[in-house]
Amino acid sequence: MFNHQTLAVARRIFSDKIRSTRMVIMLPILILFIPGMAWGFSDPEIILPGGISPDSVMEVMFYTSLGVVFAGTMCGVLLSFDGISKDRFSGVLEVKLSQPMPRQMQSAGIAIGHWSAILVPVWILWLMSIMIASYRLEMSPSFLATIASFASVGLILFWYVMFSLIASTYSKDQGTSIAFGVGMWFLFTFLWALVTSMVAFASGVNVGEVNNPEMIRIEGFLDLLSPNGVFHHLLETNLADVDRGVPKIISWISALIWTIIPWFWFKSRMSKIQP
Amino acid sequence: MADEVIELIDISFRHKIPNPKFTNPWRTRKGPGIFKMNFSLKKGKILGLVGPNGAGKTTLLRILAGIIPIDEGTIKLNGVDLTLSGGAIDEQLRLNVGHMPEQVRWSGNTSVIETLNQFAEMRKESVSSMKLLTLVGLATKSNSALDELSQGMRQRLSLAIALMGSPKIILLDEPFNGLDPVAAKSVEKMIRELANNGVSIIISSHQVSGLVGLIDQLMLIHRGQIVAEGTIGDIESKLGLDNRIEISGRGKIPNLAQLFETGDILHTENSDDYWNCTIQNPGPLAIKTIIDHGHDIIEWKKKSPDIVELLCHATGLEIEDIGMELQSSNMMPLRSTTEEE
Numbered sequence: 001m002f003n004h005q006t007l008a009v010a011r012r013i014f015s016d017k018i019r020s021t022r023m024v025i026m027l028p029i030l031i032l033f034i035p036g037m038a039w040g041f042s043d044p045e046i047i048l049p050g051g052i053s054p055d056s057v058m059e060v061m062f063y064t065s066l067g068v069v070f071a072g073t074m075c076g077v078l079l080s081f082d083g084i085s086k087d088r089f090s091g092v093l094e095v096k097l098s099q100p101m102p103r104q105m106q107s108a109g110i111a112i113g114h115w116s117a118i119l120v121p122v123w124i125l126w127l128m129s130i131m132i133a134s135y136r137l138e139m140s141p142s143f144l145a146t147i148a149s150f151a152s153v154g155l156i157l158f159w160y161v162m163f164s165l166i167a168s169t170y171s172k173d174q175g176t177s178i179a180f181g182v183g184m185w186f187l188f189t190f191l192w193a194l195v196t197s198m199v200a201f202a203s204g205v206n207v208g209e210v211n212n213p214e215m216i217r218i219e220g221f222l223d224l225l226s227p228n229g230v231f232h233h234l235l236e237t238n239l240a241d242v243d244r245g246v247p248k249i250i251s252w253i254s255a256l257i258w259t260i261i262p263w264f265w266f267k268s269r270m271s272k273i274q275p
Numbered sequence: 276m277a278d279e280v281i282e283l284i285d286i287s288f289r290h291k292i293p294n295p296k297f298t299n300p301w302r303t304r305k306g307p308g309i310f311k312m313n314f315s316l317k318k319g320k321i322l323g324l325v326g327p328n329g330a331g332k333t334t335l336l337r338i339l340a341g342i343i344p345i346d347e348g349t350i351k352l353n354g355v356d357l358t359l360s361g362g363a364i365d366e367q368l369r370l371n372v373g374h375m376p377e378q379v380r381w382s383g384n385t386s387v388i389e390t391l392n393q394f395a396e397m398r399k400e401s402v403s404s405m406k407l408l409t410l411v412g413l414a415t416k417s418n419s420a421l422d423e424l425s426q427g428m429r430q431r432l433s434l435a436i437a438l439m440g441s442p443k444i445i446l447l448d449e450p451f452n453g454l455d456p457v458a459a460k461s462v463e464k465m466i467r468e469l470a471n472n473g474v475s476i477i478i479s480s481h482q483v484s485g486l487v488g489l490i491d492q493l494m495l496i497h498r499g500q501i502v503a504e505g506t507i508g509d510i511e512s513k514l515g516l517d518n519r520i521e522i523s524g525r526g527k528i529p530n531l532a533q534l535f536e537t538g539d540i541l542h543t544e545n546s547d548d549y550w551n552c553t554i555q556n557p558g559p560l561a562i563k564t565i566i567d568h569g570h571d572i573i574e575w576k577k578k579s580p581d582i583v584e585l586l587c588h589a590t591g592l593e594i595e596d597i598g599m600e601l602q603s604s605n606m607m608p609l610r611s612t613t614e615e616e
Contacts, residue, residue, distance in 0.1 A: 008396035016385060091379035095436055098340040098374035099397045100366050106397075274343050275376070 005101050006109040013113025017079050018120070026075040030125055033067035038129030042136035057141040058238040060133040061126075061149055065235050068153055069189060069228050072122045073160040077181040080114040080161045084168040084273070085177045094275035107270035111263070115161045119154055126153050145238040152234035155255055159227040160185065162262035169269040192226045220244030224254045279354070280443055280475045281339070282315040286348035288338060309334055309499040312348075316444070316475045316492070321466065323490035324479040325586065331499040332479040333377065336446045339477065340374035341366070353443075373442035375433045377449040377479075381421040387432060388417040391439070400440050407435040412461065426453035434462065438469075445469065447478045451485055463489055487579065495589050502589040511580060514588040520561065521578040523551045525571040534564050553578055 017023060040046065041063045047053055054060045087093035096106065126149070134140050141149075160181075167180035200218045223229025224246065233251035236242045289308030296302050309331040316322050324332050337343045338350075341364045350357050350364060357365040381390065391404040408414045411431040416424065424432065430453050437445055447466070451459045466489065470476055480486055486493075493510060495503040503510045511517040519541065528550035531540045538557040544550065554561065562575055580588075587594050 005397055005399055008393070012393050012396075016383065019384065089380075090382060091376050092381065094337070094340075094342060094376040095374070095379060095394070095433065096397070097342045098369060098372070098376075099394060100370040100440075101397045101399070102366060275337070 003105065006105045006112070009101075009106060009109025010112035010116060013083075013110060014116045014120075017114065017117035020079075022078055023117070023121070026071075026078065027121065029071050030067075030075060030121060033071035034064060034122065034125040035128045035132055037067040038064045038132045039136070042133040044136065055137070056239075057130060057133045057137055057139060058145050058149065058235075060137065061130060061141070062232075062235050062239060064129050064133070065153070065231065067129075068122060068126070068156060069231065072118065072153070072157055073189070073228075074182075074185055075122075076115075076118040076157045076160040077164045077185050078178075079118050080164040081168060081178045081181040082174055083110060083114050083165045084270075085171050085174060088273075088275060089174075091275070093273075097273070097275060103271045103273075104267055107267045110270070111162060111165060111266060114165060115158050118157050118161060122153060122157060123150060126150065141238075148238055149235060152231055152255075155234070155259060156227055156231040159258050159262060162266055166262060166266050166269060169266070169273055188226045188228045192222075192228065196222045217245040220246045224250065227258055230254050230258055278317045279315045280318050280352070282349075282351040282354075283312055283339075284349040284351070286312045286335075286338065286350065287346045288334060288343065289346060290334070307331070307334075307499060308346075309338070309496075312499075312501055314494060314501060314504060316477065318443075318475055319470050319473045320491045321470050321476045321478065321489060322492045322494060323486040324477055324494050324496065325486065326496040327586070330496045332496060333448055334499075335496070336374070336376075336448050336477065336479055338364075339368075339444070339446055340372055341369040342374075370440070371443045373437035373439065373445045375430075375437035375445070375447045375450060378426070378452055379429060379433045381424060381429045381432055383421050385421055386418050387413060387421065387424070390421060390432065391435060394436050394439055398440050402439050407438055410438065410465070411435045412458065427455060427458055430454055431458070442474070444475045444477070447476065447480075449480055450478060451480060459485065487581070493585075495586050497586065497590050503585065507579070507585075510585055510589070514580075514585060516580040516585065516588060519553055519555045519578040519580075520557055520575055521551065521553045522562070522565065522575040523549070523573045524565070525549060525573055527570075528552070529565055529568060529570045534568065535561065 038060060041048075041054055042057075042060045048063070054063060084093065087096065097103070099106075130141060130146060130149075163184050164177070164181040167184075168177045171177035171180065196219050199222055200215050203214075203218060220233070223233060223244075230251065233244075233246055234255055236244070237248045237251060287308065287310050289305040291303040292306035294302050294304040307329060312335065314322075324335065326332050334343070338345055344364065345358070348358070350368065352368055352371060355367075357368050359365055385393075387408065388404050391402070391407060395402040395404065405414060405417065408417050411434050413428060413431045413435065416428060421429075421432075430450065434447075434450065437447070450462055450466075454462060463485070466476055466478070470491075478486065478490065487507065490507075492505065493503070493507050494501055495510070503514065505513070508517070525548055528543065528545045531543065531552055531554070535554055535557055538561070539555040540552060541555055542551075542553040544552070562572065565572060583594060
């Protein structure tokens with residue numbers, strides 16, 4: 001599936017995007033949101049709403065993941081919303097599609113290129129955040145938990161990049177593709193809580209009650225239908241005292257589904273796309 | 276047969292047009308396209324593809340470039356059928372075809388040479404990018420960013436990419452657009468050299484005057500169908516546009532109807548001290564007859580019909596009807612040479 005040609009396409013896109021003006025604008029935001037949050041949440045004196053005080057590196061990283069959800073995914077969307085549409089409008093896509101490289105490989109290269117352009121900076125910042133949290137709390141996370149957190153971050157970025165690229169294959173103008181990407185980000189980042197509350201209310205759960213076990217269970221399952229929710233489920237697999245009624249294996253299976261469906265959807269779109 | 280590089284047999288393709296309904300928002304219907312096209316191109320020959328906007332030229336070129344699948348028909352490359360299931364075309368076609376689409380707007384900070392290298396990587400070929408850039412006259416701009424290129428330079432870059440990998444067939448969609456006259460001449464020269472080296476070339480162009488003298492074979496298409504095909508001379512005689520002379524003279528215009536009883540007077544123009552006429556089948560003594568009647572001739576020459584004229588005669592439509600008519604999305608073929616539509 002990945003050969004020299006695929007990696008060459010990915011490398012070109014990566015180098016193009018990483019040096020882009022968009023990245024220059026977004027990098028300070030990413031720095032502020034990811035290591036900045038890690039610095040704040042790892043303060044030994046911090047008391048979060050609800051009287052919570054993070055006492056392990058992975059717990060700090062769990063709260064820091066908000067930075068990935070807010071800034072990382074948005075940057076992923078902004079880097080890739082025109083991944084196909086820009087080439088399509090300019091005629092470059094026609095030149096690319098006329099090359100003897102199979103479309104399946106081209107689409108894999110495009111996806112990997114866009115993903116890696118946001119993945120590399122976010123992973124570097126995530127690593128810095130773990131180091132900050134470890135330094136401030138004077139403890140180290142387990143190797144397995146660290147790997148799982150990196151994988152979770154990689155996956156959520158992949159999902160948003162893939163959705164944006166899929167939207168980009170459909171859009172007939174730049175406005176549509178950015179509206180789709182940002183709209184989807186908005187839905188899962190801000191509006192999903194509303195969806196969860198509505199479903200819970202319709203199911204007869206007392207939504208206003210804090211720590212209602214039924215509400216937590218419904219929220220846990222509905223989160224599997226949202227990329228952000230699955231991301232948090234994956235991160236929660238590293239936390240000892242969190243149980244929202246969703247087994248670890250279910251979290252990883254839903255992550256797999258969230259990965260496979262957009263991947264094949266995008267490849268299928270690319271195999272049929274016309275300039 | 277052995278000389279035929281590419282052969283299209285009964286090729287049909289129709290674009291899908293969104294036709295949403297309340298019950299099915301993704302519903303599509305068949306729109307314009309190309310219908311039952313048959314033609315072949317020999318090695319080293321240049322084929323001119325001419326037709327009005329929406330005739331199907333670009334669609335045909337995209338099919339030949341292996342970009343869009345076909346609904347029906349067969350494409351043969353050097354006698355080998357490349358049609359796969361579902362109308363897809365084998366990768367071999369793209370390997371042997373260089374495609375230069377119309378007006379590609381190259382943009383970004385990437386340099387010209389990096390862009391060429393990117394396509395070389397996609398083709399999995401080691402290509403001397405500098406040689407290609409020299410060939411298309413872009414060597415001095417090799418390190419310039421794409422954003423710095425003029426439209427003419429962008430055309431040259433597209434041409435360089437089309438030439439990559441020494442293709443057997445080159446498809447050029449409006450190659451002279453955006454080029455200054457000097458650059459257009461040099462591209463024309465390069466096209467001839469490529470053809471002399473055995474590369475078959477298909478040029479689609481609206482600049483019909485530029486194609487006369489360049490192409491070996493002409494294909495007129497309208498509403499997705501081939502309405503005439505052959506050498507310009509063949510098509511001229513088939514459409515009854517051959518054997519025409521244009522005569523210009525000074526003084527009073529002769530009584531042409533009286534002088535040329537057998538020929539057809541197609542056009543006359545008369546001003547105070549100048550006249551001009553076009554006569555078809557005037558007979559061997561036409562000029563002598565005019566002079567013998569005391570008229571002063573400035574110039575006479577064979578009148579070749581331009582391609583627009585050919586298109587009008589082949590379709591039976593007026594130039595305004597061809598050029599300005601709005602193509603409806605459910606258009607049907609103008610007519611079929613093989614069957615009643």
